[in-house]
Amino acid sequence: MTSDLIVFIVLALIAIASALGMAFSQNTVYAALYLVLNFIVVAVFYLLLGAPFIAMAQITVYAGAIMVLFVFVIMLLGVQGLPPSQTLPWQKPLAVLLAVVLAVQSIYLLLARAPLAQTLVDPDASINTTNNLQQMALTLFSDYLLPFEITSILLLVAMVGAIVLSKHDKKAGTSHDAA
Amino acid sequence: MEFHFPLLTLLTFFPVVGVLVILFLKSEQKNAIRWVALTTALITFGISLWAFSLFRSANPDLQLAEKYNWIRVAGWNIYYYLAVDGLSVLLVLLTTLLSAIAILCTWTAVEDRVKDFMIFSLLLEVGMNGVFLAQDLFLFYIFWEFSLVPMYFLIGIWGGPRRVYAAVKFFLYTMAGSILMLVAILYLAIQTNTFSVPDMLSVLPGLYAAGTISAGAQMLLFVAFAAAFAIKVPMWPLHSWLPDAHVEAPTAGSVILAGVLLKMGTYGFLRFNIPLFPNAAIQAAPWIAALGTIGIIYGAAVSYAQQDIKKLVAYSSVSHLGFVMLGLFALNPEGVAGAIIQMVNHGISTGALFLLLGMIYERTHTRDINVYGGLWKIMPVYGSIMMIASFSSMGLPGLNGFIGEFTILLGAFGSKAISNPWFAGISAIGVIMAAIYILYLFQKMFLGPAGEVTHHHELKDLNWREIVTMIPLVVLMFWIGLYPAPFFNILAPAVEKLLSALPL
């Protein structure tokens, strides 16, 4: 058992634990913090997989920006837990069952059917060089230029959408637009 | 492949521009919406004229082609392939013209949800243009089904009292036929490894000759395609949806339905059934001629018994399209060219009739023929235009209907494929019966003493907008009737090419 395998297992346990914590914590703020932890662990995995840029992006965008947004909203809406509910009593057991089945199935499928599944992933492989980031940038801005630009439009649209949604039109409710 | 300006794409999708502009307008700005829609339709018509100016009628092949790889999965070659030839160019012009006219005729007729109406009208135009321009079966099928949706809403939202019933029926019937066609398309594509029709045409004769596709299979494929098209035409006895749809549809819907949508069926026969399955087409010709003949007589007889003016004209469509089918399956140049001309004629004449009936309906809100009478005295301009339209529909020489009917009957009479002059002979009785039902309509509405409806309504003669709506159609009626040579010259090379491939 090599050292990086040990690192992997420890981190993986942390990731699973934090994910479970997020999913089942009654306090929304705790849930958000568990998720941040999970994101950070995943970022470490990215580093191990030779993707430093993605790891940084994960931390800044996800663990940073997005989660801050979440926390803002949580603070805005209040942190009170929800009372236990009697609706859909069969939902929970069924969901758990299906989720487990899904996990088993997908693990099986991915491991048994994926052609590269037996590859060893080595964090020190020679191709993981310092110009990794540069090469990735080159790829991003040549082959993937169009999707990249579209992403910018998407973000713009999302921005506009968020603004429109939160803007309060005083006349809303009087003019019913048939369209 | 050299790059040229994608004119046909522009032509097909230009109405979408109008839709986008309308989306930015408030639904209260009804006039602005109408003007945008009309302008869009007129520009589209202009584009079609532009395309027509680049069209070389002496060339029998597909022109202005735009062929791009679209989907390539597992040996399925699906193309984005638009092109036009002599068989379709007139129908494209007819579509863009009638779309503009249909929008113009709803100016005051539709006051409710104008925005939606115009959006659907423009989207419908996209679908129709696509159907006539697509040369790839996959693309064709998409446009074919797409054109159903806006029509469904046009009937279902702005129609008469039983609109939902009519819309659902319209949708289900045409859908049911299309599904068989889809299966046949997939089978063909698997056999030929392509969806492009011209490519198929170069591969298929070999497959037929080698027996890869047996004669029986060819017949089945023919029938599967025919099912979709025959319902759309509609051929007797599959016409049951037509009166419902026409009666309930708003005027613009009826105009487009009669003028263009039905032509999609006959065009399908012309474009796909005949060239793709030549042997089956020749075998089936007498049967289809028989159905066409029955349709002619039956439609005319049933039409005469109607009390509802729109229903009367709807059944007359069954009769007229029987002529078209008869001409198509005469499989000689006279018959096929006559059938194409008759498609255009029917679009013009029946379109005009529906427009005119819509105009009077807007004034009186009744479709009962018995309450009318003596309108010619009260509305002389209306009466005169109606007279021209009715007699054009009846096939009076000098007007367009005659040219189509005469060439069709002449072709069918001497057709080798039908090989029996009786069909044409019996169909010619339809000419007499056309006179009977059209005169019945015209007399009951326009001649005789002033009817009951004139007591309740102050009937005003046509206004300028309505006259302008009618002028292009009336001009075309005379043009095709008196000097049809240019139209035939456009068709002739493509028709000759189509027929020369048949093993007759």
Added chain:
Amino acid sequence: MTPLNYYIALSAILFSIGVLGVLVRRNPLIIFMSIELMLNAANLAFVAFGRSFEIANGKPFFSGQIFVFFVIAVAAAEVAVGLALIVEIFKTKNTVNIDDVNSLKG
């Protein structure tokens, strides 16, 4: 030297936990976070597969990472709009219980 298997299994487990979160929780914020978790699981698989492809072929391969990059961007957009929607729902319904937002029922 970690086998790719492990990463894949981890990714599947994280994804299933995300699914579970979506299914059992009634707080839209947590559901949303679970969705983010699912995206992350998928991202992890992307990067891992990309990496193993790189090693197997012996040459740099970035498509996996670039996809993750796009997913992150989309997620950001999604969160912006989604949170705005949640705030809006809260304002009109005055609740964050997703079971109270069931006006879509037939």
Added chain:
Amino acid sequence: MHLSEITSSGFFFLAPWLVFAPLAGLLINMIFANRFKFSENLIGGIASAASGVAFIVSILLTYSLSLQHGEAARWRLAEWFSIGSLSLDWTFRMDTLSTTMMLVVSGVGTLIHIYAIGYMREDVRFKHEEGRFARFFIFLNLFLASMLVLVSGDSYLMLFVGWEGVGFCSFLLIGFWFEMDTLGRSSWANSNAAKKAFIANRVGDFGFLIASFLIFWNLGQSLQFDQVFEAAKNAPPGVIVAITLFLLLGVAGKSAQIPLYIWLPDAMAGPTPVSALMHAATMVTAGVYLVTRSAPFYNLVPDAQYIVAMVGAITALFAATIAVGQYDIKKVLAYSTISQLGFMVAAVGMGAYVAGFFHLIAHAFFKALLFLSAGSIILGIERGHHHAEHAEHADKSKSKKGKKEEHGHAEHGEEAFDPGDMRNMGGMRKTMPVTFWMYLIGALALSGIFPFAGFWSKDEILLDAKLHYPAAYWLLTIAAFFTAFYMGRQIWMVFFGEARTAPAKHAQESPKVMTLPLVALAILSVGGGALNFPFEGFHNLGHWLEHTLGEVESMPLNLQVAGVSTLLALIAIGISWLIYGRKPLQNGEPDPLKKALGFIYTGMENKWFVDEGYAALVIKPFDKLSQFLADVVDWRFWHDFVHERLIAGTYNWISAIALDKYSDKQGIDAFANGLATVSQRLSAGMRKIQNGFVRSYALSILLGVVLILSYLIFK
């Protein structure tokens, strides 16, 4: 390939103006007349001038033709269309046959245009529809244009365009007063008459169409006259028989022969100039023209010729008997026209084309004269009627008068006064002397009295019949007898004795614009015989037509035939004097013949119940059939039963069973309801799933994912 070359010499380039001139007149009147408030004289003048130009063009064309000794000439205006082997042009054909028709059509047409100015001016006033004056002349010009297309066409299809065109104009003009009947009462009668005429014509057109298909496919894939006649020489006779018989159907429709003649009497609903121009002088003779034009076909098949001749002869006699029993002055003339058309058809059927054509021309003169005079009489009586009414009104209270005027002409009096009924006339030779003399000339010409035009033309037909078809000869001779009789009856009833009603007493002579054309036609009726005197060196028409028809037998005068027919005519006139002239009919007295002939006269009076027969045998069954097809077959069976019950119902039933076991009773219902029920049931089921909880939706998605994955694993 073309047997007669496209020509460019002479005045032939004017040929299109035959059609363009009337069209120009029509367009001017259509566009400007009502907008700029043209006076009636101007409108009529434009229309008459247009017609006159056509006449002048006809003269010039004839002149050019005579310069090249009657050699047929063709003038191509434009390509019409060509597809496959079908290739057609707008080509005008000038040969001796067509120019003769042009002269008759445009010449008589011009006179009638002029007459119509006077006639319509009063007619529109009597009917309070002054705005329709221009419309009449537009239609009249349109008719002239169509008729000239008919006679000048160079192919069967162009002929057909004119053929249907005149039928269409006939529809328009018969239905000119479409909202009333012939007496001006609000009614469907006139429009029914118009419809009947068009449909009867269409039946004939059907025959024409089939004939042209046969010609095209069997005779060298052409419709051009020279080409098909050339090809006919080598064609199997069976085909030619079929062609000629289908053409005969067309002739029967257009020229009002048995069995399609029924529309012509009703066509008298049109204004009188229309009856004169179309339903006597020109349009109805188109059938005769068609047979003459197709002479090369008919000459090949004597059997078909025999059938044509007999159809004509039987029609001639049949219609003549009906004419005896009619009271309406125009109806008598209408049946007389049918009868005379029978003479012509019989003649051309016998191959005596010149005789038939000679009669056609003479008939155009004297029948137009008779009709126009009849119109003059009717208007004279209308004038008298108004005069009498005004006198009557003067006596009565003013309030009643005002009320009456409000109601308009249609409701004058308790029973509408019929100005065309001969029982309302009498003694009119005193009140309308000019018209009387003109009518008398026309009647004598029609009866075939020496030396009027009708004598020469009719005797030529009879002589031909005697030589070739004795049966036809006897039929025609008896018909000639009846002709003289009913004309005598008419003269005595209308002009002699005392006026039986006040309007007839106060009748006034017509203005000059109407009487002058009468005089012109009367002169032609007197002198028309000179066209083809049966003496050596005088067969002008015969020699002229020979250029087109080939060798024509010229008939010398046969004193026996002429003597018999003249004698019979004189006897008939004598009998009519005995019955109607000696003791004039009194007002309200039934026709004296009725007592004498009993049920035979009832038959004549009721047109042998042919209309009723058609109604019972053709029209009713067709109505019934159409109703049956529409209501029972199409709607109740096909639309409701098969589609709604069987297809939609079965679907509903199945879905009802599948979704709700309790309510399958309502499963079989109309499609609409059924569909609604189906969707309701479907949605009732779906509601349980569609609970609005997003979580459970997500659960179902997950379920789907798991299932798909299971499939992937276990497949």
